[in-house]
Amino acid sequence: MTAASIQVSETPLVLYALRRADDALVLGHRLSEWCGHAPMLEEDMALANIALDLLGQARELYSYAAKVEGRDNDEDKLAYLRDVRQYRNLLLVEQQNGDFARTMTRQFFYSAFADPYWRTMTASRDATLAAIAAKSEKESAYHLRHASEWMVRLGDGTEESHARAQTAIEDLWSFTGEMFTVDDSERALIDAGVAIDPETLRGQWLKTVAGVLGEATLARPANDWMQKGGRIGHHSEHLGHLLSELQSMQRSFPGASW
Amino acid sequence: MTTPNTPLWEVFIRSRNGLAHKHCGSLHAADATLALQAARDIYTRRGEGLSIWVVPSSAITASDPADKGMMFEPAESKIYRHPTFYEVPEEVGHM
Numbered sequence: 001m002t003a004a005s006i007q008v009s010e011t012p013l014v015l016y017a018l019r020r021a022d023d024a025l026v027l028g029h030r031l032s033e034w035c036g037h038a039p040m041l042e043e044d045m046a047l048a049n050i051a052l053d054l055l056g057q058a059r060e061l062y063s064y065a066a067k068v069e070g071r072d073n074d075e076d077k078l079a080y081l082r083d084v085r086q087y088r089n090l091l092l093v094e095q096q097n098g099d100f101a102r103t104m105t106r107q108f109f110y111s112a113f114a115d116p117y118w119r120t121m122t123a124s125r126d127a128t129l130a131a132i133a134a135k136s137e138k139e140s141a142y143h144l145r146h147a148s149e150w151m152v153r154l155g156d157g158t159e160e161s162h163a164r165a166q167t168a169i170e171d172l173w174s175f176t177g178e179m180f181t182v183d184d185s186e187r188a189l190i191d192a193g194v195a196i197d198p199e200t201l202r203g204q205w206l207k208t209v210a211g212v213l214g215e216a217t218l219a220r221p222a223n224d225w226m227q228k229g230g231r232i233g234h235h236s237e238h239l240g241h242l243l244s245e246l247q248s249m250q251r252s253f254p255g256a257s258w
Numbered sequence: 259m260t261t262p263n264t265p266l267w268e269v270f271i272r273s274r275n276g277l278a279h280k281h282c283g284s285l286h287a288a289d290a291t292l293a294l295q296a297a298r299d300i301y302t303r304r305g306e307g308l309s310i311w312v313v314p315s316s317a318i319t320a321s322d323p324a325d326k327g328m329m330f331e332p333a334e335s336k337i338y339r340h341p342t343f344y345e346v347p348e349e350v351g352h353m
Contacts, residue, residue: 040264042285042296049299142298149291 003254006073006081012185014069015088016195017129018078019231021061022089025079026239027110028054029246030097039100046146050107053139060132080250084233084240091230092175094239098168101154101161105168108147112208113179114140116201125193148212155216166218177226179205266315267293269300271307279311287312 008014031051038044062075092110097103118140121133154165180198182190189195213220229235249256264286270279282301287293293312301307321329333339 040286042287042300045303046296046299049303146295149295153288153292 003081003251005083005086006077008065008073008078008082008086009069009071010185011068012189013126013194014065015185016189017061017065017068019088021058021065021078022087023093023110024054024058024061025246026087026089026242027093027107028052028058029242030093030095031103031107033097034103043100047103050143050146053136053143057132057136057139060135064128064132076250080247084235084243086233087230087235087239087243088233089230089239090175090178091227091236092172092178094230094236094242095172095175096238098171099164101164102168102171104147104150104154105165105172107143108151108212109172109176109209110179111140111144111147112212113176113198113201113205115144116204117196117198120196120201124195129194144208148208151212151218152216155213155218162217165216169213169218170221173221173223174225174227177224178228178230181228181231183231264288267297267312268315268318269293269297270311270313271297271301272309273306274308279309282306284315290314 008018010018028051031047031054034047035044035051038047058079059075062078066073066075066078090110092106095102095106115137118133118137122130122137124130124133151165154161156162180202182197182199186195190197210220266284267287267290268284269282271282272279285293285296285300287296290312294310297310297312302310
């Protein structure tokens, strides 16, 4: 590694955009790991499509964060030259792919939040965030439909697929609470109408999850103890490995382009 | 790979300014809903379509290639069936 990490001045708005950008980049990268390995060609394409949607969202959010910060950073530097402790994504999205049921469960939990989140954010007082939301909500609506259909088929499929989906739900459940957390830096943006309070989306998220899990004959875990830390850079051990792969080119050949 | 759980589906796409759905390929999917999703993901990635039909391949009755003499050759000698043996009056303009 020859390229040093950058420093970012995380004002509330910069941090807000960075957190959502990191969610999209990390989840998109996870999905891209399936490329060439999905259970069937059709799903290989579907996962890559979703990964590219998320990468597109990440690029716009990083560009906006860099613009708001107003320093020398740009979307590439923000993605490739921050250390694991500087990443601000949810713990949920960095969790490993595991089997197909686990990947779909992670996607379902996230998309069931992202879909109403982006739709509500179209009313943001920040014109750029509202524009990004308008584009993203159509993408996330499809991501949710895609993941929901798979959850139903995995849960209500064979004994094997049901067991794998239920295990994935148990394993990932404690990472879902972080989506609804708010800190002081975000509270100010919520009060200003720039951001929305994710707590207001919890009811809808639970309803979506209950509906799909019910149809899928899968059980919602009773445990309500939730993990958190991703938003302030306290990550699981998986993110560092992901970043070492994602960043290796720019770290080894700083500024390389093609 | 064909398995009993993922039958073959034929995909038809109507393009932005096309009037009819056109056959564009096939795919494997467990059921109609997933077939439609897969068709969207595989065949409309570059903005090709505004409408998709998926049809189970097994629902299609096809002519037998071995019958092509009987089926198609008789039509080849009937050039008078092409509307090229009369002149269109000028007043008609573009048809």
